[in-house]
Amino acid sequence: MKILVCITHVPDTTSKINFTDNNTRFNTAGVQFIIGPYDDYSLARAIEIKEATPGATVTVLNVGPADTEPTIRKALSVGADDAVRINAEPTDSFFVAKQIAEHAKSIGYDLILMGRESIDYNSGVVHGIVGELLGWPSVSPVMKLDIEGTKAKLAREIEGGKEFLEVNLPFVAGCQEPIAEWKIPNMRGIMSARTKPLKVVEPVSVDSGVKLQQFELPPPKGAVKMIAADNVAELVTLLKNEAKVL
């Protein structure tokens, strides 16, 4: 079984977000990059499936410029077998999905796992677009995934609960916790990741239907009003008359 895991290279969740060039570029100064947390869950599950399935392989893929390679190596260090980097600055979801779909067609995977959403653009759509481009079913957000031969049993989250699903391979899933626990690379993993194959592929050309105009930061938050613990009635009054939320 061949599994493809698509990972993003995104600012660490504690990063301060800033922009440069007249608010048209993300400011990478001082920012640590990580594998997208949801992608990291899908990667962890892919590796568990591989370990339980003789002959299974896990390939990781990122659409991004060369600076994403340390993030890709990190995915190799937790157990992926090889990697593909599609050498392009991702411009929009459709562009990324098209690159992934073209690569997938050229290889023939049995399963494609992604995160439910990226934590930079938060679109939550790349898996659905890839599914459509390949003519495969897509499911998201998936919180449980078990493969039984050519069939999969899944649970997906719905507002206020979950649903249990069945689908035959191949399909695309957008994953989230608690599908698996994040894997932490060990020393041996880190060493072996250095020599695992990382193939760089040039992108196919895509007409993007979405164009960035500019980024914007939210207005700063006003100061907090503190209320004494023995005066909760005051809080209720403020919520009612000042904030008008009761």
Next chain:
Amino acid sequence: MPVLVFVESAEGKVKKTSLEAVAYAHAMGQGVTAIALGNVDKEELEALGTYGAQKVLHASDSKLNDGIIQAYASVLVKALQDEQADILVLANSSLGTPVAARVAAKISASLASNVVELPNTSAGFAVKRSIYTGKAFMQVELKNQKKVIGIKKNAAEAKAVGLPVQATPYAVTLNDADFAVKITSSEKATGEVLLPEANIVVSGGRGMKGPEHWGILEELAKTLHAATGCSKPVSDMHWRPHHEHVGQTGVKVAPQLYIAVGISGAIQHLAGVNSSKCIVVINKDADAPFFKAADYGIVGDAFDVVPKLTAAIKAIK
């Protein structure tokens, strides 16, 4: 040319976020056709008119009772054609977002999700969307003639602007290939206020010390007709169900009022609540980072403050 709105429902009732989508489309000013799929109550469908739909289509085939992404996408594509609509608006949700993706791919539409404001059409067609998990926004131009717009909760206010309309039955030919995914069973929280839809959220963190202490939060939530939420460690330790976990890797909420009790305010938690209108923080540590993101704060012990707060709210009701 009307804007088509996909209306989501659960247990026959239209979701509040879908009413917001109808209101958003109405405010675009070119007329609204709403479409609902599967089992939806008649009065609920009619009420869509009140929120701004001129026409309501109802594809009532029972095969559409389950939220099957591919089948829903195919029906919406057909409806866009039949209504000669170029724009689809829907609410971002665990079902709406993946459906939007497949619709956009089928018709080569420009796609934007998590949109927070009405489109700016002064030059071209641009929308503002929330990114970096609420830490920033981006203005994007949607260049294609066809567009799919997913709106974030609270992007529009659902309010009565028109009169009820009679729903039109909408016949569809369903394709078996669209039903490759089968729903075998489900587990739903019933009788509670759903977290993503709630106007008020009462959320507890590790400071609550254990699941046995959630009674005081549930009591406060009940008094406020609020949903309950929690921090990630709380759901990781199974003190609370996973679907209550709020934050970067959990549910993103945008209520009128978010009350955080015994939550330190880690940046990953804040990422899920930063769209709330008003935030109240109760924490025994005056240096808890959450206070910096709060509108009102009380330094105190949850086990002392929460019951008093519940009593004070009951007193004004």
